Amino acid sequence: MSIFEDYNVLMNSPQLAGPDELAEVPSSQDNLNAEYRYPGGHAQFSSQIFLSIYEEEEAIEQPTWRRTPDETVENVIRPTIYHLLRLFDSIRGFHRGYLDLSGRHPQRYYTLQSQWNKYLCSFLGLETEIRPLEDLNTLGTDTYHVVFNPERWRRFLLKWRLPESISYTQLLRYTQKVLRDLRQHPVPQFQTLRLTDLPTEVLDNVITLSSIAQAKAFSLTCHTLNAIAQRHIFRTWRMNFYVPPHISPFNVEFIDVNLPLLAHHCRKDLERNVAFLRDTPHVNLQIQRLVLTDEWWVSRRAHPHENNPWILGIDFLRSVTQIFGSVFKSAPRLSTLVLCNLEMNLDLARKISEISTLHTLELHLCHVSRMARKKLISDASVACHQIANLHIYMDSTFSETHTQWYGLLLCPRIRTLSVVQFGVGAFPTPDATFWSRCRLDNLERLALENIDLGDLAELTKFFASSNMAGAQMTRFKLHMDWGIPDSEVLGLLLAIHNSVLEVVVVEGLAEGQFTFFELIAEQFPQLIALTVVRRQNSNQHLNKLAIWPHASWEYAPYFQGFKSLRHFCWNFRTEYWDATPTTLLAFESNFQVSSSTMSSFARFPLAQVEADSFTGEVPYFLDSHWMALPFVAHCSTLESFALMDSTIDMVCHITRPAPANKPILAPNYYPMHSAIPWNDQQWNTTSSHWPVLLPRSG
Template sequence: MDSEDERELAKDHWEDGLSGVEMRFHQRDQHDCRRSVVPIASHGLESKDDVPRTILSTIKSYRIMRFFETVEGFHTGSLDLTGRHQRRYDSIILRWNDFSSDLEELLRDAKSSLTPREIGVRDSKEVLETEMKPAAPQNWDQFLAKWLAHDSFSLHNFSAWRDRVIDCFTQNPTPRFQTLCLHDLPPELLHNIVEIAGIDLARKLGTTCRLLREISFSYMFKDHRFHLSCGIQWHHYHSLRSFDALATYLDPLITQARSKLLSDIDFVKSRPDILIALHNVYVDDEWQVHRTWTRTSVAGNDENRRSFCAPVYSGISNLIVCLPNLQSLTLQHWHITKELTQSLGCLERLRTLTLSSCTPTLRCPYTIAKLPSLLNFRLMYTKEQRGSWLFLGMCPNIKNLFILSPSCDRDEPGLIMPPPELMAAFTPFKTLQRFSMLQVPPGWIPRLNAWIQSARDGNESTVLRLTHFKLETSGGLHRQNLFTLLDVLNGSSIRFLVLDGLRYAAPDILDRIASALPQVEYLTLCYRESDIEYRTKETPWPFAAWEYAPHFANFTRLRRFSWNYKTNVDEYGPSALRFFEEGFPEEQQVGRRDADHLCEPESIAKRFSTFCPSLASIAFESPLGGIRKDVREDGQFPLVTNRLLHRSILQAHTRNTFQGSVWLLQIITCCTW
C-alpha cells in the first residue's frame, strides 16, 4: 500500500536514498527509520527479514498513511511534490476502490468492543478505546499480505482512515488536477529552484524538456569533483598479511584510479561548454587520506609517488587554467607543485580557496602571485604542511579567513601560526571582516595580538573592519592575553564574538568586552577549569550567575548570549516539600510543578534580561547541544523554550539561513504543483 505504483514497490527498495527535498508524504521519516537499522546490522542483521518487528511496523505505517493522504490530496488540492496528474490519479483510484472493497468485507463481519485503557502519569484517567476484530483471522492475514501492511495498524485504524477519506470525497467530490506546471513559472524563479536543487536534481530536470534543459545546463556542470579514488575492499585488504600480497592487490587499483582521473580531465578539457560552466572544483586524493601509498610497489615512497602522479598533477594544473569562470577551488590531500601555484595565479575570478591537508613543494614562498579577486581563504593543515600558510599571501583583499589545525602538539607551539616572515610581510587584518582560528596554543596568543595590531600601522585611530571573530585556544586564554586581545580589537565593528577556552572568567570580563566592542550582538564565552581541558563542556564558573548579571547593563545591542555555565535543569521546586510532609503517597510522584517551579536557567534568563533589555535569548552550551531560554521582547518574562543548539552561534546562524532556502523551495514548488 503506497501512493505510487505497486509494481514499482514490489522491488521493495530497502536502501533507497533521499534527495535534498522531500518529494512524498513521510518520505524523510521513513528514510530515517530505515537508517536506524544500520547500527543493528553490525549485530547480525543479514536481510530485511531480520529487521525488528517494531521498526518494520513503523516503516509500513508510513506507507499506509501516505496512501490515504495522497488520495485525499487529489480532492483537496494539497498534495506532495510529485504532482497531481491525471495518470497518477487513475492509478491510485483503482487501488483505492480495490482496497475499499476488501476492507468492507472485513468490516461486514467484524466484532466491535470497548476496551478500558489508562492514560496520564500523575492524574491517571480511564478512557474507553474501540477495538475491532475480524470474524476470520485468516482473512485478516490475507488482507495484510495483499496490501503490504502490518498488524500494528489495527482494523479500527483502517476503518477510521477510510471514513476520513470518504468524508473528504463528500466535501470535495471532484479531483483537482494541476493546471500550472513547473515550466510555466517565470525564468528567474526557475533559475532559483534549479540552483537550490543541486547538481543531481538539475540534471534530472534537464532531461524533461527543452526549456528546463536550457535553464539547468549552467547548473548541472557548475560543480565537479576530480577524485583519485581508492576503491579498496577493506574486508579483503585487512585479510592480506604480506607486503607482496598487498602490492599485488593495490597496484591494479591505483593504476586504474590514475587512468580514470586522467580520462575525466581529458573529457572536461574537450568540452568548451563545460569549461565555461564550471564554477566550483573539488580535487582530492583518497589514497593519501587512507595512507595506503606505501603499500603499493608503483608508488611506495615519496619519489615514486611524485613520478607516478606527475601526469595527474600536471593535468589538474593545466585544466584549471582553462576555467575562465572558476570561483571556488578546494584541494584536499593534494601535492601543490610549482606548476599548480603558477596556474592559481592565472585565475582572475577565483573568490574562494580551500586547502585541506595539502603539501606544498615550493621553496620560495614570498614570490607568490597576488589575486585581487580572492576573498575567502580556508586552511586545514598538519605539522608537515605548515607551508600551506604561504598561499595567504595571494589574498591582498581577503575578507574571510578560517584556520584549523587537525591536531595540536604542545611541544611545537608553532604548529598553528604562520612563519614569522609571513606575519611580517603580510597583514590580512587590514581588509579582513570574518576571522576564525581554532586550536591556537596559548604561547602564540601574544603573536596573534601583535599580528592584529600591525594592521593599524602605528595609528591607533585606524578602525578594523572585523564583524565576526572566533578564537578557540587549545591550552587556555589567560587574563593578560585576553585583555590585550580586547585592546587590539577595540573600536572594531565586531557583531559576532566567540571566545572558547577562557581561563579567566571574572565578571569584569563583560565590562571589558562591552567597552571594547560596543556593537556586539552575539556573544559566546566558554570557560575551562584547567589548561589540559580541550573540549568544551558544562563547567562551574568561578562566580555565581547573579554576580555576572549587573555587568550586562553595559551592553546596548546584545541579542544572544551563550556560555557553558553548569546548571541543574532538573531541580525540584517547593512542591517537593509537600511530598515530604505527606510521606510520599503512592498515587503521587515527586516532580516538577509548573505552578511553583522555576528552574535555574529561567531565573538566570530573567535576571540577565532585567539588566540588558536588548537580550533576546541565553543559551547554556555543552558538547552535545544546549538549553536555550528565550525572553520576550519586553525583556522581563521568560518563555520556557528548550532547543538543541550548535556550539557556535555563527554556525547556527548560517545553518538556519540554508534551511530557510530549502523551506522556500518547498513552498514555491507546492504552490505551483
C-alpha cells in the same frame, strides 16, 4: 460520468470469506542502486530514476522473475498488480488533490478516466454470483463465496496484465476504495498553477535543498526543471588521483601489486576525466565548486615505515599536479576551489591566480613547496587578489601542512579567514619573514579552531604590530577543545583594538573571571553579540553546561559598559535545586498553583514551558531564564539571553513595552530551530568558518 455506474452494486457487496490482502512491498532503493559514478568520482548514485508511483516496487520484483527457455514475446510483459494500482491511485489523486511530478491536468485525467471506465466495465462483466457458504463450522455466521465464469476470469487477468495470484476479493476492495473517494470528492481538482510557473529563483532554492537523486528526478520532467536541476547536480565536481579501495597503505608490502604501474594507470584515468570535463560543456558550465584530491599523498603519509613504497618520482608527481591545474580552464564559472592533500607548487599557484571567477579557496592538509614559498615572500605577482575567503585545515602530525600559512600571502585581500588545526604535537615555527610580508587589511571575519599556542602568539604579535591589519574586522570566533587562559584570549582581542567588532565568540575559556568581561566591555562597547563557553576542567572538550567560578548575578554589573549588546549566550550551569524566585514562591505555596502564582506566570507562556519539559521535571524548576534579570537591569539593550549545552538549551526573549514598565521575559526551553527568530549564523557559526563573502568590487 460513467465512473459511477453500478456504484451501489459494488459498494453494497457483502463480506467475502478469506480476504487475501495485498502485502505492501517495502520500498528500498538501496537494493536497486546500481554502481554509477561520474568520471573522477567514487560516490555511488542510483542509475535508475522512478517517476511513476509503484515503479520502484515493480523494479524490486524484476530480479525475482525467472526466465524460461521457451519464453515468448507475450511473456515479456510480466503480469503484475502495480499496473492496476497505478491507475487506481492516479484517479484518486485527481479527486483528492494529490500532487505529483506529472501534474493534475485535464488531458491526463481524460486518459485515466477512459482507462478507469474500461476497467470498471470489464470488472462488472465478470458475471459473478455470490452464494452463501454452507459449512457446518460456520453455522450462525453470514459467510459467502464468489462463483464466476473461469474463462471470463482468465481473459480478465490477461487483459489487465494481472498475476494469477490476485483474487476477486482483492480487486473488489481496491475498486470499492476508489469509488468511495469518488463519492466523497466527485469533482476532480485540476492544477491551475504549474510548478514551472514559479519564479526561477524559488525553484532554484527548492532544488538546492533536495538530494542529488531528487534533483535527477526533477531534471527528467521538463526542459525548465532540467536546466535548473543541472545547476544543482553538477554544482560540485570531485576529481581524485585515486587509489583503488582494495589497496591498503598498511599491507601493500605484503601483496603482489606493482605500485608504479598502478599509479600510471590511475594517472591515465585522471587524464580521461579531465578530457571528459573539457568536452562536456553542459557539465562544466554548471560547476561552481571543484574538489581536487590526491589519494596517493594520503597513502604516503599513512605508511609508517621509512622505506615507503608509495613514494613516486618527482617528475611523475609534477605531471599529476599539471593535470590538476589543467582542469581550471574547463570550469568557466568556478567560484570555490578545494585542494585536498596536494602539493601546491609555483605553477599551480599561478594557474589559481588566473581564475577570475574564484572567490573561495580551501586548503585541506596541503603542502606548499619551497620554491612557491620563496616566490610568495619575494614577489607579489603570483598573488590571487580576487579570492575573498580562505579556509585552512592543518594537522600537526604532518609538519608539511603547516606551510599552508603561506596561503595568506597567496590571498592578500581575503575578507574571511578560518584556520582549523588538529593532531598531536606542536607545529613548527614559521619563517621569520612570513609575518612581515603578511597583509590582512581587508579581513572582516576571523575563525580560529584549536590553534596552536605558538601560532596564537605569533598572530597576536602580528595584529599588535600592524595598525591596518584587522581594522575592518566585525566577527571573531575562537574555539578550543581544551581550556585556554583568559589572558591569552584577551591578548589577542586587545591586539585588534582598532577593529569594529560586532560579534565575539569564545568557546573554550579556562577561567571565566570578571576581568574578561570588564576588558571586553571597555575595549568593544559597541559589541552586538557575545558568546562565551567555559571548560569546567581538562576533561571537558565539548560545549556543555559548566560551573563558573562566581554566581551568575555577579557577572551582570560588568555588562554596564556595553552600549549596543543585543544577544548574550553562555554555558552557565544552573542546578534544579538552586533557590530561585520561582522556586521560593512554589515552596511557600506548598507547590500549589494559586491565582496569585498564576498571575506571576502570566508574563511568560507557562504552557509552553510544560510542553518543552519532556524530561519530566516539575515546571517550577525550569526557571533558569530568571538568570537574565540582573543582566537586563545592567544592559538596557539586551534582547535575548541564551544558555548553550551542545546547542541552544534555552533562549529567553526580552521585550520592554515602555521604559517605565518591567521587562517581559519569554523563555523557550529546548527550542527547535524554528523557535529562534534570528539566524544562528548571525551570532555564531556551527561550522568551522563564517559564511563566505563576495569580493569587493574594484
